[in-house]
Amino acid sequence: METENLSEARRTQSRETQTDYRPQGQVPRLCQANLFTLLSLWMERFPRETSEDHDPVVRPCGLVVVRGGRVRGLHVSGPLLHVGQEAVLRHGGAGLEGSQLYFSRRPCSACLKMVVNAGVIQVFFWPGDPEVSVLSGRGADRSPAPGPGVGPSPEALLDLGAVERLRAGGGPPVVVALRPLAPGLPQYVDLKARTSDFMERVQEDQPEQDGDELFRRQRRSHLQELSRAFLIPCEREHRAVLELLGLEAFCQDPDLSTLRSSMLQLVELLASVSAGLPLLHHGFYCAASPRDPAPPAWLSKESPDVAPRGPVPPPVSQAVARHCIIQATLLAFRTEDPKVGVGAVIWAQAELDGGDGTGRLYLVGCGYNAYPVGSQYAQYPQLDTKHPDRGRTKYRYIIHAEQNALTFRSREVCPGQRLLLFVTKCPCDECVPLIRAAGVTHVFTSDQDAGKDKGDISYLLFRGPIGPSRLTWQKRPLL
Numbered sequence: 001m002e003t004e005n006l007s008e009a010r011r012t013q014s015r016e017t018q019t020d021y022r023p024q025g026q027v028p029r030l031c032q033a034n035l036f037t038l039l040s041l042w043m044e045r046f047p048r049e050t051s052e053d054h055d056p057v058v059r060p061c062g063l064v065v066v067r068g069g070r071v072r073g074l075h076v077s078g079p080l081l082h083v084g085q086e087a088v089l090r091h092g093g094a095g096l097e098g099s100q101l102y103f104s105r106r107p108c109s110a111c112l113k114m115v116v117n118a119g120v121i122q123v124f125f126w127p128g129d130p131e132v133s134v135l136s137g138r139g140a141d142r143s144p145a146p147g148p149g150v151g152p153s154p155e156a157l158l159d160l161g162a163v164e165r166l167r168a169g170g171g172p173p174v175v176v177a178l179r180p181l182a183p184g185l186p187q188y189v190d191l192k193a194r195t196s197d198f199m200e201r202v203q204e205d206q207p208e209q210d211g212d213e214l215f216r217r218q219r220r221s222h223l224q225e226l227s228r229a230f231l232i233p234c235e236r237e238h239r240a241v242l243e244l245l246g247l248e249a250f251c252q253d254p255d256l257s258t259l260r261s262s263m264l265q266l267v268e269l270l271a272s273v274s275a276g277l278p279l280l281h282h283g284f285y286c287a288a289s290p291r292d293p294a295p296p297a298w299l300s301k302e303s304p305d306v307a308p309r310g311p312v313p314p315p316v317s318q319a320v321a322r323h324c325i326i327q328a329t330l331l332a333f334r335t336e337d338p339k340v341g342v343g344a345v346i347w348a349q350a351e352l353d354g355g356d357g358t359g360r361l362y363l364v365g366c367g368y369n370a371y372p373v374g375s376q377y378a379q380y381p382q383l384d385t386k387h388p389d390r391g392r393t394k395y396r397y398i399i400h401a402e403q404n405a406l407t408f409r410s411r412e413v414c415p416g417q418r419l420l421l422f423v424t425k426c427p428c429d430e431c432v433p434l435i436r437a438a439g440v441t442h443v444f445t446s447d448q449d450a451g452k453d454k455g456d457i458s459y460l461l462f463r464g465p466i467g468p469s470r471l472t473w474q475k476r477p478l479l
């Protein structure tokens with residue numbers, strides 16, 4: 001019965017994703033809680049660059065630190081540290097005080113005691129298998145109900161008890177944050193991922209390839225992989241896990257079905273976004289792209305501080321670059337621009353590996369395009385270049401994704417460190433000087449609009465001598 005429900009949900013979803021969905025009016029947005037939850041799940045999937053021995057009972061875990069509604073940290077557990085320990089180490093008590101944490105699993109006691117002690121005000125978690133797994137102790141048949149010999153390991157039971165005591169001890173609420181998605185959002189995300197500049201480039205370079213079919217195949221395989229990590233296929237088994245986590249309120253229908261369908265929807269959304277960047281023959285490369293427009297005449301004289309042209313080794317692997325641009329893509333779904341979402345994430349590269357799952361990288365800031373902080377809905381013009389009255393267009397009011405990422409950065413960068421910007425749309429002429437002055441050394445982006453001058457917004461400078469190395473999404477160059 002359960003499997004039938006799930007397969008029916010999937011069939012319905014894949015039918016929906018095949019329709020010619022077109023958004024009407026204002027585009028649907030991700031709410032904050034779902035964005036942070038998605039980022040935490042995605043952080044758990046941060047590519048592992050080294051093979052590590054890991055304890056089969058302790059599962060990798062992603063974490064998003066939020067303060068004042070802004071992302072202050074993106075973390076994942078690593079070979080040395082659990083993710084909560086990592087956050088306390090990086091932000092310190094003062095940095096975590098008053099913040100909200102979004103974990104991709106219910107944190108173990110080692111994490112929880114440290115973050116509670118640091119003064120966080122809320123801990124949100126994904127209601128699947130917790131960080132100290134209650135499922136990995138089961139036999140190969142993954143028997144549904146806990147029973148002699150097939151229940152959680154003694155380690156997991158001890159941890160469950162300790163977490164319950166910490167939860168009951170008067171600290172911050174430790175709760176589930178999922179919200180139903182805005183109507184039309186799954187279809188909108190699917191459409192955006194399938195028709196993104198990244199997918200367009202793949203189709204342009206491989207015209208023999210059926211783009212829709214490639215997208216569907218990719219989506220299916222990402223969905224399988226993500227479902228294995230984050231969902232519990234058997235309803236009975238999920239109920240048993242929720243009971244063990246003290247989430248009895250979710251154990252009866254309709255709450256259980258609602259919870260399970262919200263979880264499935266978010267995982268599907270992640271699968272769609274992920275399918276929009278197939279690494280198969282593409283990646284982020286410095287090599288000049290055939291679509292590169294010639295720089296404007298007044299920029300064509302090379303200045304002495306121009307970064308070297310031509311192929312230079314990228315500072316991170318393609319898998320990591322793809323991971324970070326997907327973070328930016330998720331942020332873009334919270335845009336306040338009625339038409340186009342842009343997301344930006346800035347990571348710095350330290351000299352030494354910090355012992356967590358992101359290795360030498362640490363988050364500096366992230367953002368999406370939106371009206372100035374504190375503005376009311378429709379307070380400012382929302383029209384685009386197609387409107388003849390320039391006084392009624394949005395361009396003088398919207399803060400760009402890169403501008404928000406730089407304004408609300410959570411860390412300063414040590415001089416000499418690499419600063420990597422991942423942005424879903426080619427930076428415009430208003431942002432390029434800012435990016436350069438902020439010391440960004442590498443920009444990973446798409447070619448969307450590169451070389452265009454649309455009047456109130458133009459994209460001419462990015463291809464000129466801006467300083468940072470430009471890595472755009474293109475076919476792997478032949479070496």
Ligand SMILES: O=c1ccn([C@H]2C[C@H](O)[C@@H](COP(=O)(O)OP(=O)(O)OP(=O)(O)O)O2)c(=O)[nH]1
Pocket residue numbers: 337339340341342368369370384385386398399400401402425426427428431449454457
């Ligand atoms: O570096 C950039 C460039 C643009 N934007 C945002 C600002 C604005 O919200 C939107 C502008 O998008 P676009 O250039 O596509 O203009 P449009 O008028 O919305 O669309 P069209 O391409 O139809 O002219 O993108 C950024 O966040 N960062």
